Amino acid sequence: MERILEYAYVAVVVVLLFGATIFVHELGHFLVALWRRMRVEAFAIGFGPKIWSATRKGIEYSIRWIPAGGFVRLPQMVTSEALEGGSRSGEPIPPAPPSSKILVAIAGPAMNVAFAFLVATVIYFVGLPVLVNPSLVGRVDPDSEEAKLGIREGDRIVEVSGKPVKSWEEINTITALAPSNVFHVVIEREGQRLAFDLRARTNEVVGLKYLNLEPLEHPVAGMVEADMPAAKAGLQPGDEFVSVNGVPVLGREHLIELVSRHEGQPIEVVVKRDGRLVTLTMAPKYDPERKRARIGVMFAGGVYEVIRPGPTPWEQVKGVWDRTVAVLGALIRSKETGVKAKDLSGPVGILSAMAVKAKTDFRLLLDFLVLLNINLAILNLLPVPVLDGGHVVMAILEKIRGRPLSLRAIEVTNTVFAACLLAFMLYVTFFDVRRVPLFKAMFDNVSQTEQVIRPASADTNAPADPTP
16 A cells, blocks of 8 residues: 555646646646737647546636646747647637747746746755765776876775766766767866876666766665575675676666666676675576566665765756756767667656656755756757747747748648657657666665755756666
8 A cells, every 4th residue: 555655646746747848838828828918829738639628718628648848829929730730729819929939939938947947946956866986996907097197995986087087877968978088187186186087988778978987986786685696696785896797897777778688698797705806607588577677686775875065056957957068069979979869758758757756855856847947948049940049030030020920831841840859759759768677776776865954956857766
């Protein structure tokens, strides 16, 4: 019964907050359209068939089945019938001035930014949980280039490519998204700072780059399931996972990914036990219930510290902006970074991530909500037809020409881009569905939260722990 209530709580919270993000965006369009005396025919949350609808003062309000966005139907702003349906009115409608179209288009993203600042303000007062995972270097292979350069176990990495870091999550993010594979790394040792130029390796399993260094703190085995590969190979509770097939384990999610990619194939797992390294050979076994290959281990719970007060609203929003720009840059330089469109998340991935954070700590969900709203604002302002940025561009062109653009050309362009947008959603959703077992493993993880009263910057954000 307790499990059912937990699932119900997470589902309700996630749906409400995801819906709130869409609602405030569409509310911005709606309110400014009314202010500019434009005709409004519909206000919808979601796409597709209607779950609920009602008409008030000539405006149809509805909630729809596909939670991938929403829309306000404004016949004076030509949109795509593929997403919003056609106008219900057959009456001639006077054209709206370009200035009104621009204001209406910008209002949606502006509301998301305002909502993000509001949520960030709440986080500042209630505090932000941060995963305890300091950027300390673990064992350094004596024969490695890093050891020859002078890097030692216990060194603290404080800067990568000019960016300050405090955790391995930050180090891994910077390394994975950078177009270069050589990084200027600054470490701190006994009060002194030393600088090194380190060459990253590419993880062939996930296709992303990583530094050839191990974290001092590794994922720790909690319960080892009987009759599973890990138990048969001799894995014991308390063992620390160091590497899989020679690839350093960068975290719990990384370990799950390494294991799930080798179903039925023998893998060498190096663990640290009582201060010494032990190599175990096991073949991950497919788990029909979780729909992925597993070795049969439950992680010991992760520990979060609550930093109070949290980062300031500006620090949080700026941190999200910097990460979003870095991801977009990594996508543009996909050949150098290995980051591809399939690594992005659609509605399934977003809702799954929100569920994981809601279960771990409600404040982590609020932190994700800041990220979601800023990302939604940025993406909607891209100059692409159908998106808000596309409306702004077309309104500017209309203003420059001094007359409306060809209605037929706009309709065709919007329909084509709407089809591309739907195809892209299906593409990322396909990979989201394949990652559902990973999200479920993360959801099942048990973490511990400790209260710490000390200020921190937005750069201390860390994702929730997964469980294999």
